[in-house]
Amino acid sequence: MEITVRETIKKTVLKHLKEKNGLILGQCLSAVGWVGGTIPELTEKEGVIELSMADVANGGIVVGAGLSNRRPIYVIRYQGFNWFNAPIILNYACKSKELWNVPCPIFIRGIAMEGSIGPVAGSSHCSLYYRMPGVKIISPMTPKEYKLAYKSFMNEDEVYYVSEHRASYGNHKELNDFLSDDVDIIIFSISITRFEAQKVKETLEKENLKIAIANILWIKPFEIKDQWLRTLEKSKHGGIILDDDYESGVASDMAYQLMKLSSKKVEVMGLKNQSAGFSKKSDNLPPNEKEIIKKIREIIKKNVNYKNTL
Amino acid sequence: MNKNFRLEIFKKASLCRNFEERVIENVNNKKITTPVYVSAGQEFIAATLSSICKKKKIKPLIFGQHRCHSTYLAFGGNIIKLIDELLGRESGCTKGKGGSASIHSKDINMFGHDGLMGSNGPIGVGACFATKKPTIIFLGDAAAEEDYVLGALGWASHKKLPILFIVEDNDLSILTKKSVRRNWNMKDVARSFKLEGHDIKDDPKEIEKHSNLFFKKPMLLNINTNRIYWHAGSGIDNKKTFDRFRNEKTKLGNQAIKIDEQYKINIKKLWKLQLEKQ
Ligand SMILES: Cc1ncc(C[n+]2csc(CCOP(=O)(O)OP(=O)(O)O)c2C)c(N)n1
Numbered sequence: 379m380e381i382t383v384r385e386t387i388k389k390t391v392l393k394h395l396k397e398k399n400g401l402i403l404g405q406c407l408s409a410v411g412w413v414g415g416t417i418p419e420l421t422e423k424e425g426v427i428e429l430s431m432a433d434v435a436n437g438g439i440v441v442g443a444g445l446s447n448r449r450p451i452y453v454i455r456y457q458g459f460n461w462f463n464a465p466i467i468l469n470y471a472c473k474s475k476e477l478w479n480v481p482c483p484i485f486i487r488g489i490a491m492e493g494s495i496g497p498v499a500g501s502s503h504c505s506l507y508y509r510m511p512g513v514k515i516i517s518p519m520t521p522k523e524y525k526l527a528y529k530s531f532m533n534e535d536e537v538y539y540v541s542e543h544r545a546s547y548g549n550h551k552e553l554n555d556f557l558s559d560d561v562d563i564i565i566f567s568i569s570i571t572r573f574e575a576q577k578v579k580e581t582l583e584k585e586n587l588k589i590a591i592a593n594i595l596w597i598k599p600f601e602i603k604d605q606w607l608r609t610l611e612k613s614k615h616g617g618i619i620l621d622d623d624y625e626s627g628v629a630s631d632m633a634y635q636l637m638k639l640s641s642k643k644v645e646v647m648g649l650k651n652q653s654a655g656f657s658k659k660s661d662n663l664p665p666n667e668k669e670i671i672k673k674i675r676e677i678i679k680k681n682v683n684y685k686n687t688l
Numbered sequence: 689m690n691k692n693f694r695l696e697i698f699k700k701a702s703l704c705r706n707f708e709e710r711v712i713e714n715v716n717n718k719k720i721t722t723p724v725y726v727s728a729g730q731e732f733i734a735a736t737l738s739s740i741c742k743k744k745k746i747k748p749l750i751f752g753q754h755r756c757h758s759t760y761l762a763f764g765g766n767i768i769k770l771i772d773e774l775l776g777r778e779s780g781c782t783k784g785k786g787g788s789a790s791i792h793s794k795d796i797n798m799f800g801h802d803g804l805m806g807s808n809g810p811i812g813v814g815a816c817f818a819t820k821k822p823t824i825i826f827l828g829d830a831a832a833e834e835d836y837v838l839g840a841l842g843w844a845s846h847k848k849l850p851i852l853f854i855v856e857d858n859d860l861s862i863l864t865k866k867s868v869r870r871n872w873n874m875k876d877v878a879r880s881f882k883l884e885g886h887d888i889k890d891d892p893k894e895i896e897k898h899s900n901l902f903f904k905k906p907m908l909l910n911i912n913t914n915r916i917y918w919h920a921g922s923g924i925d926n927k928k929t930f931d932r933f934r935n936e937k938t939k940l941g942n943q944a945i946k947i948d949e950q951y952k953i954n955i956k957k958l959w960k961l962q963l964e965k966q
Pocket residue numbers: 405406431433459462755803804805827828829830831832856858860861862919
């Protein structure tokens with residue numbers, strides 16, 4: 379049987395603890411399903427460390443552990459908690475190497491999830507980290523990508539913010555780019571929206587629209603592949619970035635970078651500019667297939683109208 | 689404690705317990721689909737505190753935590769609005785957005801919780817400082833560990849605020865016990881900050897014993913209690929968990945049994961009516 383993202387993470391953590399003298403720290407790790415089955419059921423002696431509830435201090439404790447050679451993995455169960463967990467990481471760990479030549483490698487597992495979980499917890503919050511120096515951000519959604527994230531981390535001495543999404547844990551498939559010189563639009567998608575992008579492509583191609591897909595794995599540094607730019611440049615209607623974070627962060631910045639490097643427009647679609655609640659009606663979910671298709675149609679229509687007025 | 693007052697408290701507890709029983713029922717039959725943080729087992733804390741406040745004719749500012757149905761109900765929150773809230777309706781006390789964890793009610797001076805555990809610590813201290821109104825801040829035993837809660841305790845003490853910190857200590861952070869998380873207790877922390885600090889049971893008599901000093905000086909009560917249902921949802925972790933409600937009912941006898949039966953019928957009716965409106 380093919381191995382899922384969940385099993386990959388669990389194996390990675392196990393290897394980190396057993397073979398690399400590593401640590402994993404977080405809140406309530408050993409309770410209720412071991413963080414969605416991504417943590418091996420080990421003891422504190424074996425490196426699974428239960429922290430108290432002091433979220434701000436916890437971030438600092440992990441930074442301290444990062445100054446040792448134990449390369450701590452830090453679990454932030456919902457990415458929204460970064461508002462408390464991130465300050466010492468961003469202001470110390472991420473600057474330590476540059477200021478004092480003391481690296482502080484930490485592998486932060488920020489976990490996104492959404493749907494009826496209220497105002498603060500859910501979705502991706504990469505933008506909080508994105509604007510600060512000294513951090514790498516990667517958002518693996520497949521087993522291979524997760525392995526790559528870990529391997530890169532172990533080969534470097536950087537702070538890694540690994541933006542996970544619970545809905546990807548059951549996935550065992552790899553997600554490939556679709557690029558060509560003859561497309562209507564190119565979708566650049568991040569995190570969980572990458573699965574939606576695949577569906578959008580399938581549906582729209584039945585209507586004879588040609589859709590390219592660029593899977594964004596590396597968020598910071600934002601790795602723009604030559605072939606992505608080429609597809610964008612040659613596309614009829616430009617590009618759209620899909621994100622599981624608010625639009626005015628990572629996604630808008632990426633759109634700006636892509637537009638600087640091409641002559642095409644790149645739109646963004648992410649979480650709406652509103653707080654989520656607990657009820658279904660007040661959810662703030664990442665763009666789904668239907669919404670993306672609607673937006674793409676609008677982009678195409680606007681573009682055609684614009685061209686007609688020239 | 690005289691028997692009438694004890695029955696008064698029991699009434700509120702019975703309201704809370706019967707409400708929670710219906711919540712559990714409606715989670716199980718999928719009428720409630722959002723996460724619920726049920727306070728059954730812990731209701732004597734809110735029931736006793738609200739009865740004491742009523743007796744003192746004090747309407748405090750209330751900063752509840754996520755597990756706050758009993759807080760809301762005991763302090764006089766409208767029950768229909770809470771039912772609607774849990775059903776995600778706009779007519780709910782938080783317009784159907786807050787769900788179980790972010791209950792807000794202007795009517796009873798209860799401020800919504802944002803879901804970040806313990807944030808209500810500093811926020812409540814700020815509100816108390818700015819208004820000088822008697823204020824109660826409810827925290828879980830885990831939320832009380834938050835750094836910003838500890839900072840807020842110190843400052844509240846320094847400013848001698850009319851504030852009551854209530855730690856609803858069920859010895860659990862989701863499923864992680866205190867002993868895994870720390871080797872100190874909140875009473876000692878409070879005292880080291882020069883707050884009046886006590887570690888007590890959720891027995892109404894024990895809570896009442898300290899009520900003379902409520903809002904006269906900053907105080908922290910770490911109240912040991914028991915959560916009967918899961919952290920979120922309707923399951924039961926341990927069937928042998930001590931149930932203060934059952935205990936009080938037995939001790940108080942016939943009068944309490946009658947009160948409880950009446951609440952059971954009334955609250956069932958209210959839920960039924962609201963569910964039919966869907
Ligand atoms: C800042 C922050 N960190 C972590 C969490 C995740 N979390 C939600 S409830 C909870 C446990 C709360 O335990 P306690 O404060 O004792 O309240 P109880 O649920 O026992 O009533 C945790 C860790 C959170 N919501 N907010």
